[in-house]
Amino acid sequence: MTFSFSVIVLIANCQDSVIRTLQSIEQSIQYFYQTSPMNAEVTAEVIVVNDASSDRTLEVATQWIQANSQRFVVVNHQTSLGLAAARNTGFKYAKGELIFFCDPNSFFSLPHVSACLLCLTQPNQPPAQQVGELTLDVKLIQENQYQIVVPPYALDAVQTGIRSGKASEIAEHTPNGHSLSNLCIKRECHEFLEGFLELPPLPENGQEVSAYHRWLRQFFLVGNLAVETVESADPISRSPGMIELVQTGQNAVAIPKSIAFESSNARIIEAHSQRLLQKAIGFNSQEYARLFKIYRTYVSTISLEDHAVSWEAARYLFQAVQAAQPKRILDLGSGYSSLIFRTYQAKFAPEITVVSVDDDAEWLGKTKTFLQANDLSSDRCITWEKFLSDYADQSYDFILYDMGNMYTRAENLTKIVDVMEPTGSLIIDDVHFPFYAMVVFEVIGNYRLRLQSLKRETLDKYGRYAVKATYS
Known part of the structure; x- marks a missing residue:
């Protein structure tokens, strides 16, 4: 290496x-x-x-x-x-x-x-x-x-x-x-x-x-x-x-x-x-170093760095789930974020449920292979169609929304808010796109959610950052 x-x-x-x-x-x-x-x-x-x-x-x-x-x-x-x-x-x-x-x-x-x-x-x-x-x-x-x-x-x-x-x-x-x-x-x-x-x-x-x-x-x-x-x-x-x-x-x-x-x-x-x-x-320096090395391998052999979830966002997610201790995680994006959530599951909370979703079946297959190569479970890695038919009637207390192109995200954002627990958190990535940010603000406002900027925690060298939506 x-x-x-x-x-x-x-x-x-x-x-x-x-x-x-x-x-x-x-x-x-x-x-x-x-x-x-x-x-x-x-x-x-x-x-x-x-x-x-x-x-x-x-x-x-x-x-x-x-x-x-x-x-x-x-x-x-x-x-x-x-x-x-x-x-x-x-x-x-x-x-x-x-x-x-x-x-x-x-x-x-x-x-x-x-x-x-x-x-x-x-x-x-x-x-x-x-x-x-x-x-x-x-x-x-x-x-x-x-x-x-x-x-x-x-x-x-x-x-x-x-x-x-x-x-x-x-x-x-x-x-x-x-x-x-x-x-x-x-x-x-x-x-x-x-x-x-x-x-x-x-x-x-x-x-x-x-x-x-x-x-x-x-x-x-x-x-x-x-x-x-x-x-x-x-x-x-x-x-x-x-x-x-x-x-x-x-x-x-x-x-x-x-x-x-x-x-x-x-x-x-x-x-x-x-x-x-x-x-x-909640910081484990050895685990943190291991995750970062896996990330560098991921963005050099599997995904382009500007297409993958940023390291800054991934680092925030790992800290956030440790603090929130969710029971059901919805990972909308699949890839390195799936590794973050399933590492948390394997090390800290094996009893929780993690559902990883992608609208690209080929990419979902790469995610499964990536998880298996790192000795993590690839169960409940499903397509967007499978999610809508079999999983959309369930609720989740920690959600990452980072799936598909920006137009697909804007079109489906309300579906994601509908499956969030009243006490849950929704992390919406890539709000640096002006038109997408406008959609996010409108939808979050309509649902009367509280919106928190995560720019300080997740801003990367490409200008990408996330926001967090909650009911309280």
Whole structure:
């Protein structure tokens, strides 16, 4: 099975150093391909986000990329949104299963990519509830050559050592004391953290990075690799990857001593912390990672990604059914959504009923084969005609409506609302189509249902998102 990683690079008014940054990343990737036995199974991409540079940074970067590498993609902010927003933009374009970050004026060493991939691609399994951080043992073989002793735990992220090009200024530096350029994290973990908080003011003062590091160690297992594999031209903290914290309560946000939080930002961080704590109650990182790998296989071998249910929507559905605990699920669409619902059924509620429906008999056959290949039941995978004749007289307390073309969906929406339990939920996908959205609003209004936007939870890179309809 192939494996992929993405490097998200931020550039902003760094025309004098941007070529060195890009070169260091490309050279580190090439070094990995030249030295790693797993190189043939790994694909790499680099997402370069220009945050509205006012100098020649974008021009210089684009010229170098055009002349040197096809793996680089440039995304341009017309208006400066700040580093946190730029990182979030980069992630929207990234497809890799592992995510690297590289900030302006930072440079990868040759072995950086190789070291991180070695630490995060081991088949080991973590013990139950293993979170926090551990220091990875490193043995010096000879000058500048190290042997990394990978623990018997499957790490969620790894943070290497980083050296500063302005060591004399380290003690005086406080705003950006916690780097991301020496971090590599599994995609599903970054998605769980919901990216970076975009806190005012625009010039970052390190709050969003410190909070990110705190949550990363609160919910996942991070390996600290005490080898300097990244260089920063900007001053950094004396202990890269380590954060000095003051605990302010059992579930409170841990606040770095070196940062004076604005009260408004502190409230935002505290609210987000509580959201993550609630999410973590039903979150199983191993299961989440497994589902994501199946999804990448699904959209590369069975369905086109822009035709399949989005990963964002699938992730929401898996969380939503765990929270709702429905007894009868109606899966109108079939495909990867069927796997989500039947995984929930197999692992958490074998007594419930799941009915998967599609208006295309050939596609329904592919769904059955897909489910069986993943050791899941393919019972009650039926055509739309079969549903109307044998199942439409029953009611369902959790419904996904994602079947057929948009005109078919609009025509049959009332039939779907008619089979929803008064206490149930109806998830309607693809409301980004204006005419379909109008139909949805009209039908939902006629039934006096409450409509909730799920744009924040389900928006994907194609602009697709869903809404939720309930009676209360």
